[in-house]
Amino acid sequence: MSGRLLVTGAAGFIGSHACHAFLHKGWQVAGIDNFDPFYDRRMKEEGIAGLRNHKGFRFTEGDIRDVGVLEPAMRGADVVLHLAALAGVQPSIDDPESYVSVNVGGTAALLEVCRTVGVRRVVFGSSSSVYGDAARVPFSEEDPAVAPISPYAATKRAGELQCAVYTHLYDFRVAVLRFFTVYGHRQRPDLAIHKFTRLISTDQTIRQLGDGSSERDYTHVDDIVAGVMAAVDWTRQEGPVCEIINLGESTRVRLSYLIELIGHALHREPRVQVYPPAPGDVYRTCADISKAKRLLAYDPQITIEDGIPQFVDWYRTAYGHAA
Ligand SMILES: NC(=O)c1ccc[n+]([C@@H]2O[C@H](COP(=O)([O-])OP(=O)(O)OC[C@H]3O[C@@H](n4cnc5c(N)ncnc54)[C@H](O)[C@@H]3O)[C@@H](O)[C@H]2O)c1
Known part of the structure; x- marks a missing residue:
C-alpha cells in the first residue's frame, strides 16, 4: 500500500x-x-x-x-x-x-x-x-x-x-x-509527560493539578x-x-502513578505541590478500542511501563541534562 x-x-x-x-x-x-x-x-x-x-x-x-x-x-x-x-x-x-x-x-x-x-x-x-x-x-x-x-x-x-x-x-x-x-519522542513540551520529565530531571517542583487520582489513557x-x-x-x-x-491504549493510568514512573526512570524523587484541578481538563479518559480493532486491525503494543523509560531516554539524548 x-x-x-x-x-x-x-x-x-x-x-x-x-x-x-x-x-x-x-x-x-x-x-x-x-x-x-x-x-x-x-x-x-x-x-x-x-x-x-x-x-x-x-x-x-x-x-x-x-x-x-x-x-x-x-x-x-x-x-x-x-x-x-x-x-x-x-x-x-x-x-x-x-x-x-x-x-x-x-x-x-x-x-x-x-x-x-x-x-x-x-x-x-x-x-x-x-x-x-x-x-x-x-x-x-x-x-x-x-x-x-x-x-x-x-x-x-x-x-x-x-x-x-x-x-x-x-x-x-x-x-x-x-x-x-x-x-513519545518529541512529544509537545506543554503535555504532562514532557513537562514532568523536564521538571523532575532538574529537581524542580511539579504542579500536580488535583489529588493525583485523575486518569489518562496515554x-x-x-x-x-x-x-x-x-x-x-x-x-x-x-x-x-x-x-x-x-x-487509545484502553488503559487508565493515574496521575500519581505517572509521576512515580517518570521519577523512577530518571532516578529522581519527584517534588510535588498539589493545586486544584484545572477547569477544562476532564477527570478521566479511557478508550473503548473495539471499533478500531474491528475496522483497522488496530492493536496497540506499548505499555506506559515501557513507554516512559523510552521517552526519558529520548529526553536525555535530546536535552542532555537528565540524570
Ligand atoms: N498530542 C496529543 O495528545 C493529541 C491528542 C488528541 C488529538 N490531537 C490532535 O492531533 C493533531 C496533532 O497534534 P500534536 O500533538 O502533534 O500537536 P502539534 O502542535 O505538535 O502539531 C500541530 C501542528 O499544526 C501546525 N499548525 C497549527 N496551526 C496551523 C495552521 N493554521 N496552518 C498550518 N499548520 C498549522 C503547528 O505548527 C504544529 O506543527 C492535532 O490536530 C491535535 O488536536 C493530539
Missing part, C-alpha cells in the same frame, strides 16, 4: 512521526505547516530535518487557512491526513477565537480545497477531549459527545461534524480518529501512527462514509 499523501501539521509532534512512517513505506508525502509559535520552532524543525532531503518529501511552510498555499500543496494527493491545529486545552480557554479560526476555519478551508481539487479521502486527527466529563468509561464512539468542557474540545467536535457534512454532500470517505493523550505515538496508517488504507475502500474511531 502506497500513494500520494498530504499531511497538514507535518512539522508537529504526531505529523512528523507520520511523515517519517509513510515515507518509509514508499509514499510520496507533501507536508504543510506554518510553524505556529505555540512551542519552539526548533523542535518542529528537528522533527522534519531528516526529511528535507528525502526525494519523496515536499514541504510547504504556510497556513492551512490560506487557500492559495493549500491548493498547490494538495494537488496530486490521493488522500489527506489533517493534523494541523491549535492543540492545547488550557490555552484554548484564554484564546478561544484563535482556536475557532484554526481548528474550525482551517478545517473548513481544507475540506473545501479537497472538494475543488477532487480529493475525497480524508483522515482527521480528533481528540478524546470531545467526550467531556459526562461520557461513560470506557469512552465509546456511540456516545453523542455533545458536552465538551473546553473551547479546544468544542473545536475538535466541530471539525468532526464538518467532515460528516462533506460525506453527506460530496461522498467523502473520512476516518475521524479520536486520539487519546499521545506521547497512547504511544508509534501505536497512533500504526492506527493512522491503517485508517489511510481503510479510506481506499468503496463508499462514502464518515467513521469515528477511537485510538
Whole structure:
C-alpha cells in the first residue's frame, strides 16, 4: 500500500512521526505547516530535518487557512491526513477565537480545497477531549459527545461534524480518529509527560493539578501512527462514509502513578505541590478500542511501563541534562 499523501501539521509532534512512517513505506508525502509559535520552532524543525532531503518529501511552510498555499500543496494527493491545529486545552480557554479560526476555519478551508481539487479521502486527527466529563468509561464512539468542557474540545467536535457534512454532500470517505493523550519522542513540551520529565530531571517542583487520582489513557505515538496508517488504507475502500474511531491504549493510568514512573526512570524523587484541578481538563479518559480493532486491525503494543523509560531516554539524548 502506497500513494500520494498530504499531511497538514507535518512539522508537529504526531505529523512528523507520520511523515517519517509513510515515507518509509514508499509514499510520496507533501507536508504543510506554518510553524505556529505555540512551542519552539526548533523542535518542529528537528522533527522534519531528516526529511528535507528525502526525494519523496515536499514541504510547504504556510497556513492551512490560506487557500492559495493549500491548493498547490494538495494537488496530486490521493488522500489527506489533517493534523494541523491549535492543540492545547488550557490555552484554548484564554484564546478561544484563535482556536475557532484554526481548528474550525482551517478545517473548513481544507475540506473545501479537497472538494475543488477532487480529493475525497480524508483522515482527521480528533481528540478524546470531545467526550467531556459526562461520557461513560470506557469512552465509546456511540456516545453523542455533545458536552465538551473546553473551547479546544468544542473545536475538535466541530471539525468532526464538518467532515460528516462533506460525506453527506460530496461522498467523502473520512476516518475521524479520536486520539487519546499521545506521547513519545518529541512529544509537545506543554503535555504532562514532557513537562514532568523536564521538571523532575532538574529537581524542580511539579504542579500536580488535583489529588493525583485523575486518569489518562496515554497512547504511544508509534501505536497512533500504526492506527493512522491503517485508517489511510481503510479510506481506499468503496463508499462514502464518515467513521469515528477511537485510538487509545484502553488503559487508565493515574496521575500519581505517572509521576512515580517518570521519577523512577530518571532516578529522581519527584517534588510535588498539589493545586486544584484545572477547569477544562476532564477527570478521566479511557478508550473503548473495539471499533478500531474491528475496522483497522488496530492493536496497540506499548505499555506506559515501557513507554516512559523510552521517552526519558529520548529526553536525555535530546536535552542532555537528565540524570
Ligand atoms: N498530542 C496529543 O495528545 C493529541 C491528542 C488528541 C488529538 N490531537 C490532535 O492531533 C493533531 C496533532 O497534534 P500534536 O500533538 O502533534 O500537536 P502539534 O502542535 O505538535 O502539531 C500541530 C501542528 O499544526 C501546525 N499548525 C497549527 N496551526 C496551523 C495552521 N493554521 N496552518 C498550518 N499548520 C498549522 C503547528 O505548527 C504544529 O506543527 C492535532 O490536530 C491535535 O488536536 C493530539
